[in-house]
Amino acid sequence: MALLLATPGCEQPPEPLGDPGLVYVMALGPTPQATVRRAAWALQQTTRRAVVVLPPVDLPERARDAAGRYDAGMLLDTLLRNAPDDTFRIAGVTAAPLGDTEHDSVIGYARTGERALIYSTEALPNYSTEAARRRTVRRIVAHELGHTFGGGHCKADCVMRDTLNPHAIELMPDHPCPLHRRQANRGLALSIDDPDFIAEVAAERTRLGDFTQAVAAWRRAVTRRPDDARLWTALGIALMAKGELTAADEAFRTANRVAPEAPQPYYARAVLYAAGDEPARAEPFLEAAVERDGDALRAHRAAGILYQDVLEDEKRAVHHFEAHVRKGGRDPDVITRLTFLLSPTTLVFNEPETIVARWQPGRGLLIASLGGARRR
Numbered sequence: 212m213a214l215l216l217a218t219p220g221c222e223q224p225p226e227p228l229g230d231p232g233l234v235y236v237m238a239l240g241p242t243p244q245a246t247v248r249r250a251a252w253a254l255q256q257t258t259r260r261a262v263v264v265l266p267p268v269d270l271p272e273r274a275r276d277a278a279g280r281y282d283a284g285m286l287l288d289t290l291l292r293n294a295p296d297d298t299f300r301i302a303g304v305t306a307a308p309l310g311d312t313e314h315d316s317v318i319g320y321a322r323t324g325e326r327a328l329i330y331s332t333e334a335l336p337n338y339s340t341e342a343a344r345r346r347t348v349r350r351i352v353a354h355e356l357g358h359t360f361g362g363g364h365c366k367a368d369c370v371m372r373d374t375l376n377p378h379a380i381e382l383m384p385d386h387p388c389p390l391h392r393r394q395a396n397r398g399l400a401l402s403i404d405d406p407d408f409i410a411e412v413a414a415e416r417t418r419l420g421d422f423t424q425a426v427a428a429w430r431r432a433v434t435r436r437p438d439d440a441r442l443w444t445a446l447g448i449a450l451m452a453k454g455e456l457t458a459a460d461e462a463f464r465t466a467n468r469v470a471p472e473a474p475q476p477y478y479a480r481a482v483l484y485a486a487g488d489e490p491a492r493a494e495p496f497l498e499a500a501v502e503r504d505g506d507a508l509r510a511h512r513a514a515g516i517l518y519q520d521v522l523e524d525e526k527r528a529v530h531h532f533e534a535h536v537r538k539g540g541r542d543p544d545v546i547t548r549l550t551f552l553l554s555p556t557t558l559v560f561n562e563p564e565t566i567v568a569r570w571q572p573g574r575g576l577l578i579a580s581l582g583g584a585r586r587r
């Protein structure tokens with residue numbers, strides 16, 4: 212409280228109402244003790260939670276490229292697979308060089324909305340004082356944590372400013388801009404029992420392909436917030452991915468019941484019936500979804516793709532793609548598909564088709580088809 216009064220204009224995050232969870236730190240590969248201690252200190256400072264040091268793990272050989280750099284994304288997955296149940300965040304620290312899909316070399320890395328972050332000390336300047344070393348690590352940790360709270364890069368005077376140059380970290384501000392402070396405070400205020408937190412864990416597990424854990428997490432979330440149709444829909448999608456189609460149907464029906472006007476459960480049921488063995492049942496649900504969707508362009512796009520790729524009803528696919536264009540949509544995928552459907556061709560694509568349906572915060576249910584369009 213004294214701190215709060217002493218720093219006007221610097222809002223502290225509200226305390227989490229339930230279990231705040233723990234922050235874990237783990238060294239990947241040979242890492243000096245002092246480096247791990249510094250990481251733990253920076254995490255404690257930035258998360259205001261208890262930090263626990265886990266035993267170190269070896270760097271996974273398959274994450275290493277020919278130049279000896281480690282793929283930061285793969286290392287994040289290693290951390291997440293090692294994360295204990297009560298993990299609020301898990302941070303990896305390594306002395307090995309890191310890269311990602313876009314850059315040869317990165318200092319730190321984190322995925323938006325997921326619980327893991329990592330950084331490397333390999334390219335950091337050799338500061339002469341412990342205070343300077345700590346300040347650098349604190350900035351790196353605050354920046355990567357910012358990504359885990361949903362933040363992107365920032366042009367303002369803000370710790371979320373992008374930098375690939377380790378020497379430029381000295382020029383980075385210690386504090387976030389007001390927007391990124393609000394975002395971080397929102398994230399820090401969540402307990403690990405909060406349905407919003409659990410939903411993030413479930414989405415993370417879904418991305419890792421661990422549908423059993425994803426289903427378990429969505430079930431915990433709907434128990435705590437049974438009137439949230441988004442959570443029921445997401446649970447159904449995870450069940451569908453696991454192959455539990457009857458249970459998925461039940462979850463979607465519950466979503467329909469708690470929010471009759473929400474389009475997502477209707478999309479989800481259309482996908483379930485179309486991809487399952489009842490394609491004839493899909494159509495009315497798909498039309499009901501399009502009717503309810505506030506974003507007509509997205510609705511016609513999704514419906515067209517489903518009709519073309521799964522239900523093999525080209526007439527209806529064309530109808531929805533044309534509606535997308537008529538209403539002002541110019542989605543390149545829609546244009547390509549429409550051109551393809553309207554022009555005679557003898558091309559035959561035989562790739563197996565995979566339908567991916569996932570919930571994206573703020574955008575709703577996304578349906579996409581992997582694999583080429585088919586025409587006989």
Ligand SMILES: [Zn+2]
Pocket residue numbers: 354358364373374
């Ligand atoms: Zn960044």
Ligand SMILES: [Zn+2]
Pocket residue numbers: 364365366367368369370371372387388389390391
């Ligand atoms: Zn910012």
